[in-house]
Amino acid sequence: MSSTIETDAKVRLAEVVGAHNLLAGDEVGEDYGHDETLQVEPAKPAYVAKPGTAEEVAELLATASELRIPVTARGSATGLSAAARPVDGGLVISFERMNRVLEVDTVNHVAVVQPGVRLDELDKATADHGLAYTVYPGEQSASVGGNVGTNAGGMRAVKYGVTRHNVLGLQAALPTGELIRTGGRIAKISNGYDLTQLIIGSEGSLALATEVIVKLVPRLPHSATVLAPFREFTEVVQAVPKVIGSGLAPHILEYIDNLTMAAITHTSQLELGIPDSVRDTAQAYLVVALENREQDRLDADVQAVAERLTELGAMDCYVLDGSSARKLIQAREHAFWTAKAAGAHDVIDVVVPRSAMPEFLTKARELAMQNESGVVGCGHAGDGNVHLAVFQADPIKRQELLLAIFSEGARLGGAISGEHGIGRAKRGYFQALEDPAKIELMRRIKQAFDPAGILNPGVLFDPISPESEH
């Protein structure tokens, strides 16, 4: 880029958001160059714009399309696939100023929010109304806009579904500069192609959400958590469809392997009252959380789940008190940080049919052993989303291992990612393993939205022109 063009771009972008809401060159802090993904080099974006309105976002995109500046959206940047890692020399659109809960609508049971709203803030805003937005990825500082970008899932998906099941409408800025509205305060719609659903999970590569209508559900007042150690992981997996099939509707159904359990109880100084004899023999734990409108029904359900799990081979069942349960769930939510602190080189979240989890995990461990690497994990037992911390310092060997693990997931009818997304971190694997006909179709869809190719080039697939990513 010549410096004239740079100056021109700076002036043009500053005209849109105001000079005080534009950072350029050395003003751009290091933080804007990365998200939480391990093993991805941070980038040096040339500009950070902080729009205050949807119209400004649209105008930024129109300007970027005209000047051919690659654009990456940024919410809280807690992502784990480098989809919020910008492009060197590109523009970051940071939603830090667009962070308001605009309305909690208690009749239609929706909240209308700006994309920069954090999940913990939205949770606070809805709690007083007895309502909740149920998407709970581990990180509560994540933004709703980020949820939309990656189609975030989290622990409660087993009962409430993932982001795409909980977003009813969007206002979005197209790369061509138009603002559109999709869906609405309505759960049902058959009115042309579902652009809401297409934008969700597109990792900021098709359009940028500038307002999000999320579904709220009644916040049930009573909940309890049962922890069940099992001798074999297979038993955990076999128990899952039985628990769900009973109609008890658990809202959390997680497994934690023995190594991860040791790490998180140690890190969180969590005393769960599990005797050493059980701890030494248990290969995996199942965590089942139940909720109810009424305490007595909850108590009866906990009893029923505990009996069922014991029949299904649990070594014991511990009903955790509120504080231990909260700590365990929090520790599980922070498993990523535990893995990072333990020196994990990468963290992945393959999804497979839940019936295939034992075979997948056995194979992943074998592959790791052959590769002189280590994998330990925990994950969403209810939906087959396996989170693995990978220990292998050598990048080439790590790449070989990841490709082999992802291939195995695909072979078993799964996908590279259940909720973290592909982003930049996994696009090589995605392109290697995905059906070329689908990749071609996705590229044509990308082209339909973004003829100039400015929106987050380098996520999902290699940018069309190599110059658009440096």
Place this chain on the structure above:
Amino acid sequence: MSSTIETDAKVRLAEVVGAHNLLAGDEVGEDYGHDETLQVEPAKPAYVAKPGTAEEVAELLATASELRIPVTARGSATGLSAAARPVDGGLVISFERMNRVLEVDTVNHVAVVQPGVRLDELDKATADHGLAYTVYPGEQSASVGGNVGTNAGGMRAVKYGVTRHNVLGLQAALPTGELIRTGGRIAKISNGYDLTQLIIGSEGSLALATEVIVKLVPRLPHSATVLAPFREFTEVVQAVPKVIGSGLAPHILEYIDNLTMAAITHTSQLELGIPDSVRDTAQAYLVVALENREQDRLDADVQAVAERLTELGAMDCYVLDGSSARKLIQAREHAFWTAKAAGAHDVIDVVVPRSAMPEFLTKARELAMQNESGVVGCGHAGDGNVHLAVFQADPIKRQELLLAIFSEGARLGGAISGEHGIGRAKRGYFQALEDPAKIELMRRIKQAFDPAGILNPGVLFDPISPESEH
């Protein structure tokens, strides 16, 4: 079309499916020319092909693309938007032979089905396993492929969502002749653009589903239905968020206006035990169905709902016995046929935020009165999906009325259709009322899938070249 081309096409298509599975010219029965939509002229397709495999579907599409023959998919043809009305001279791909439930997977809680499977057949296949596919549009002879095409909703959507929330994966044939697989036996996925969701609701204009993986949920054994008459429709609407917000999780939440109630009780010879005094004063009825794993919890919930509804202004609450409840729900499901038998000229299903239902209905009735027309209705109170039977014999006046009613729905934050779709019947209104930027974007998406423009030209928007629809 010259007769050489016709002969050539016939030979080519017969090569794909076998001569005995291809109808041409006069062999094509009248039934193949329409679906259940009122007021749409039937068409005369030139060919009906009955493929037996996904590969044959893909090959039919490749051939049609090459020969530029417009293609319309047909399941049970119970649709109400003429999306299954073919194009004169075109090809109907009828899924009547691809009608098997391939697997009921009790571990992953999915069924894998061919698109021609009817909902009542799928219901039977899953019942023995204590599981259910929860999409229940009125017509149980509808096919799963048809559900996918229109994103069908139905009465249970208030608890279980619509088709897009209950389809986890597809095998689909692209118009360019490739077969792709999307999603899988997995509820969570973040692996590129969600083609499953894009194909659902696209009315057979992007790709044709050749296999569908549907989500199954536990079939709860106990259910009960409460019928509550109200003096004012507004009271019905105000009661809805209170009932949902209580966490009682009704699986049906319908309203029926007094005229429709009179018609369906008369037609179904339904005796609900409502005294004349109530019947004469009630302006609308709310139907609430609850279900539970346990009979005693259900009884307590029914009690709680009845008390709540009485507090909220219900004139009385009738707990219907199993047989009356079944009849009422069936009669409600068949409201379309009742309206048709009563001489309705059209049936529409506008969706608005549920808070806006009273304003919408008042306005719709005013508009009808000004237009010397009549509207009566019932609908999904839980999700703002208002079904209206429209009485106006004059096509020009009817068109004016529909445009005015649809505009009003859009103004209130809703859409032309909640579950019937746009199809051919409502494309004029859709093009008049939808944001042109969105229409353009949808056209480009269509182009990305279907460069030859063969798939169901004339649904959603005018065909690109006028010759492609006669």
